[in-house]
Every structure is written in C-alpha cells, then in structure tokens.
Amino acid sequence: MTVRPPQALAPSFTKETGLNILEYEMMSERADSLGRHGLKVEKALALLSGRLAAGCPAEEREVLLDDAADKVWAFFIQREMCGLRSQKDAIRRYGIPPEVIARLGIVRKKA
Numbered sequence: 001m002t003v004r005p006p007q008a009l010a011p012s013f014t015k016e017t018g019l020n021i022l023e024y025e026m027m028s029e030r031a032d033s034l035g036r037h038g039l040k041v042e043k044a045l046a047l048l049s050g051r052l053a054a055g056c057p058a059e060e061r062e063v064l065l066d067d068a069a070d071k072v073w074a075f076f077i078q079r080e081m082c083g084l085r086s087q088k089d090a091i092r093r094y095g096i097p098p099e100v101i102a103r104l105g106i107v108r109k110k111a
Helices: 018-053 058-081 088-094
Strands: none
Touching: 018 058, 018 088, 058 088
C-alpha cells in the first residue's frame, strides 16, 4: 500500500508563482533553441552529403566536415542542456556520419 501526502502539501506547478513562470519560459527557450540547432545540423549534413556525392575537392570536403562537426557539437551541447544525455538516438535520427563524429569538439586554429 502506498501513502501519498495530502494535496495541500504537494507542490503545485499550476499556480502562477514567479518561479514556475520563469521555469516554464526557460524550458520553452531551451526547446526552441534545440529545434533551431537541429535544423542547422540537418542543413549542414544535407550540404555535406550533396557536395560529397557531386565529387567536391578535398579542401572543400574538409571545410564541410568541419562545419558539420561544429553544428553537431553545438546541437549535442544543447541536447545535454535539455537533459538528453545519450546522443545515440540523435546520431541515428540525423544519420550523422562517423567522419563528423570523429571531429566533434576539435578546436581549429584560425590561420
């Protein structure tokens, strides 16, 4: 048998307190940002696969791989901020190639 505390003692998230409203807005912003990052990843990966299929030169390939890795890295950080710790489902859903995964988190020096 389970015993629960009286409803009067349970915290209510439906009451419009300043903290609940702020938390709701922050969750909304994190979710919106996650969606924007996801779109950037989709565009970068589509450009990468399109240019690779067209037979782009090696220099352009490196630039496209680096750009895709940067977008995926930012996306993964945003996912972690939203509480999504495992990236396996995102890798599978977006079809992120191993070449991009291998470049995640690398800081490149500007020439």
